[in-house]
Amino acid sequence: MRIGSSVLLVDGYCYQSYGWKKLRPLGSLQNIINSLEAYQCDEISIIRPVRENDSIKAFKKDLVIIQKLNCMTPISFGGGIKNSEMVDLLHNLPVERLIFSSAFITENYKPIEHAIELYGHQAIQCAIPLGTLNGELKVFHSNSNTYISIESVNFDMIKELSNEIILIDVDNEGCNDGFNKRVLDCIDIDYNRLVISGGIGRKTVKFARNNDIASVMIDNRTLHSEYSIKEYKNYGGV
């Protein structure tokens, strides 16, 4: 099992989210990456938490920052990749894997298929944010900033086009060990293709390890505490 971390990239700076409602500034992306690399973090996901008003200008501005990254840790990047032209702009970034969310949810498969052609199927990750609305678990559609039913998502295509699926518990991001295990029931797939994120603490790491989950993304707020990834690796048995 891999033990990674995720950071949100907003206007060129990194943030930690709390329940996808509050953002805590962490600093520059390179500094965060340096810290995580020093901890021998297995992988890092950089996510742009964008909505409908995202622009190509803002997208390109963030790409400039990522282009300059100097790091030797596997990086996944996503957020706001809507069309094939945007996929072309990702050429030569120091990134191994691409994360698509709204494109999968809206069944906009062209950019995903184009990314497969350029980067290979192994490079495609699908992020499904899930949260509870009126007691019911729903999928958060980032682009429209709304919740939609789980049944309206075409999971068969997600399984076919993506290599791994990142299930994000949006309610519990930033909350230690709050990960809602009901999130895992939303898709019928081998756990070894799942990455879980949002409220990942020691107990959840142990749970993930015992259930052969591919990877866990520990909340980045841990950067602000006396944190050693070795401790988490110990819980993960790796």
Added chain:
Amino acid sequence: MIDIMDIQGGNVQSIRNWAERLHIQTRVIKNPNELKSNFLILPGVGSVGPYMDKLKKTNFDKAIKEHINDGHRVLGICLGFQIMGNHSSEDGGVECLGLINGYTEHLKVNFSHNGWEELTLDKNNLKAQSLNSTMKLTRRRITKGRVFFNHEYGFINQDEDSFSLPISENLNKYSSTLVKDNIIGVQFHPEKSQQTGLDFLSVIL
């Protein structure tokens, strides 16, 4: 000086960062005529069909063969390694460069292999190969640590005279590291393997 092939389909910047951390000068080449150094890196992110098409379209396929025939070294990473074999089952079956006797097939055991595995490479075991290691960046002969894999296809080596290490106990029919004279192929991503990746480069150069 290291040349890095750029056919618009790989993480070239990661490879530059990797080599430059060891203070090795790099040059990104988009045209085979620019190939001058005695060490060429073939980056590997993508799928084999489009990758081979681009190699042929740019004439890099011939340039790589000439480079090797001239006794210079090539390091293929992940897909850059797989395309040096005879053929690959990816994209409905694609003929590759045929520089190493072996082929690529979809991993039989797992759907894909994404993660870290242990690697121990002792340079003494490469003595049978004409590796022509010249840069002498380190006197150390052993690389030991963990390396990062991200692939759905694996290379099956059929060249008995080559040096080959398996990926892991679970994936032991697939090569993690293969050295055949001046050809080096690695299924893992040394450029994303933190300190072990740096150690690996300093040993093989």
